[in-house]
Amino acid sequence: MKFGIVVFPGSNCDRDMKDALQDELGKEVIMLWHKDKDISMFSTDDCIVLPGGFSYGDYLRCGAIARFSPMMQSVIEFANKGGKVLGVCNGFQILCESGLLPGVLLQNAQQQFVCKNVYMIGSDQTPLKIPVAHGEGRYYAEDDVLDELESNQQVVFRYCDEKGNIEPLSNPNGALRNIAGISNKQKNVVGLMPHPERAISTALGNKDGIHVFKLLGLN
Incomplete structure (x- = not known):
């Protein structure tokens, strides 16, 4: 599996993601500039990653401008053909803005930037300690959308405490239903706010992020 990492003006986690995938997981990584369009070197068995940061300076709305970049048009086509796409933090915001994932990421409930380690839980119910760093990470969608996400098992990660209990106090941004990450119906597009x-x-001092990639089938 090859990985392509899209670099937008304002990306600040692209190199972190490259180091994690290439140096720690031993994956082949290709950096993709936002003004380019060609991703023909990737098959649907590969994965395109939208990293964290502040694409286009977060002007207008987080991810709103990045959604219209030339590369994103190719990423949308890639995803619609079944290719794997992962969005982390700002990447999650871009996925929602582009319509590849439902809902929206709103300003944190406390209206402050949050940067700390949190715990989240995935399909295997193992609490994982993963950092967050965002000002607009509060996942929101209408109740019918949330119910559909639940029924289709599209909620892939939820904020929890260190013992795995899903409770309001473990929620760093006020996200509805403690949602930290979701997928599309086909499960090939995933967005999450924490930074594995x-x-x-x-x-x-922490390798829990490896387990995140494992849960997503990207290890």
Whole structure:
């Protein structure tokens, strides 16, 4: 599996993601400039990653301008053909803005930027300690959309405490139903606010991020 990492003006986690995938997981990584369009070197078995950061300076709305970049047109086509796409933090916002994922990421409930380690839980119910760093990470969707996400098992990660309990106090941004990450119906597009690429090295004292990639089938 090859990985392509899209670099937007304002991306600041693209190199972190490259180091995590290439150096820690041993994957082939190709950096993709936002003004380019060609991703013909990738098959639908590969994965395109939209990294965290502040694409286009977060002007207008987080991810709103990046959605119209030339590369994103190719990424949307790639996803619609079944190719794997992962969006982390700002990448999650871009996926929602582009319509590849439902809902929207709103300003944190406390109206402050949050940067700290949190716990989240995935399909195997193992609490994972993963950093977050965002000002607009509060996942929101209408109740019928949320119910559909639940029924289709599209909620892939939820904020929890260190024991795996899903409770309001473990929610760092006020996201509805403690949602930290979701997928599309086909399960080939995933967005999450926490940063697994920042928790993948012994030097950083945390390798829980490796388990995130494993749960997503990207290890």
